[in-house]
Amino acid sequence: VAVDDDGIIPESLEEHFEHLRRVGELDRIAAIYVVPYFDNPRGATMSLERRARVVEIANRWSSRRKIHVISDDAYRELRYAGEDIPSMKAVDETGDTVIVTGTFSKSYAPGVRVGWGVLPRGLVEPICNQKGNVDFGSPHLNQHLMRRVLEMGVYRAHIEQVRASYRRKLEAMLAAADEFLSPLAGVDWRRPNGGLYVWAELPESIDTGPAGRLFDVAIQRGMFYVPGQYAFPAEGEPVRRNTMRLSFGVQTPDNIREGIRLLAEAIRDVM
Template structure:
């Protein structure tokens, strides 16, 4: 039916699903007393105001350099910052692996974006034709799942265990796609190897190596890339760091690494980064030119100054102490209130900001279900786990919940989990 008063938007805009977190935040804002265990925000009181103020002053004090910082910059990003990020990553991987590896990487392969989400979107937009496929963990990061859907691509979920993607399941899925004549549509395998959002799992380095080998094995008609989203790597509270998948592919033949300072420093500065295979540098840069001609240079110079002064790692140490306390508060509260309830279980993450909670099968935690409405009315909100599953592959589990502990105090976390547990018990 024709309606001259309405805009006629593109099919791509129509199929773009609104991110569920927006609806959940609206729910939270409708009740000022509600405890949000939904949004993956960072702790407000820990934001590095003094460090940032000092860095801004340094950047803007030098007359020449200050004007450079306020001008357009390179599409790839500030050279000093890219060099610092590359050096830091290599040192971390070599320390974690206790071995020296020749990282044959050019500086042009280091790519700066305003947060890592833009990099993920650009990768999907660069790699995918309609109905092309990205394989991912089941469950996986719902924002990237939504971005792939928006572009017209497909996601296929791979079975996971307490250590992330199961390599044999990944290999079997690719074999099945090959038998269906769809292997040519597979463009990448997406992983969050450190403290996965939402599952909280950490991929062992050896398993990351297996995933890389599987990608190489099935790269018959074209390369299949492994996207290693390392947004949470710095937020480790237990155990030792492990080398990135990049360590097993030092020249980045098949590996793409995505990182960000949003979780480990400040989301307001909006600086993310990627390590890109040489054959994607040109196409990705061209796509970025259509978006913004490069990330804001002032933010990059601020971050470069913070790194140069050694304040980033100092700040990370403080964050680890804050978030470890909150993680423990959430895990203790879950154990106290749900530890003996049949059908309830959760993974204990060694880092990150998420806990993945599974409830008895008869409780539907979805957005349209009565349970969520009941929880919100009682004073707590969460992310329904159904949003974290791919459209194909492993079926969605509608009795799951993603909880986050980055924003609320330990006391509010305990209160929120108690309220949630009361709702769960009422539905038994």
């Protein structure tokens, strides 16, 4: 399904459902999966209007089989600018369409592999049963750890520290991009308000994948990125091989600046 700066495009979603109806495959669809906050890899956030339209589309096409909306809110806490947008659950008027999932591994600590979900009441028992069959149970220690963190009231204070750290890193990456990438013709990038990634587009003549020259040149210079081709579905939207995902989550602001400088040199070498 096509996306833009506001996330999934409802008209494109509608077209896909209509196509599936025509070819007799609509019954295959059980859910619409979305990452409405600072999605991976583009960092886009879905507007409240879009959220309501996606839920409305799911309900309208549920005449034969219930279609749920799975809202993966993993990055919601990682907002560095602007106002928060209400959850997709807020526009689920019936309460039986939207499934919200989240995790503490992005917002609190990467090593705490504990997630949570908000489900329609009728799905709680069957999903919990199925989860136990798949993963044989989540780590008890991590669950008790996060319970104590929440009970002690230290979660919010830690989140503010995490946000401040990531905000500095994002600002370092965007400043470095302005300094080193802006002089390069045809190079553009998104300026997200949160998340962990910056999405960049290069001239169409440059293949950012392993088969292209840029990938090897960048690695030789000591800089690594994720080729954008891995972010596109096998069917549907054309693969844009001139794209890349840049992550600012791990490195220091100084290393981020140096990495973007090295990337700019690599791009210049293959232009």
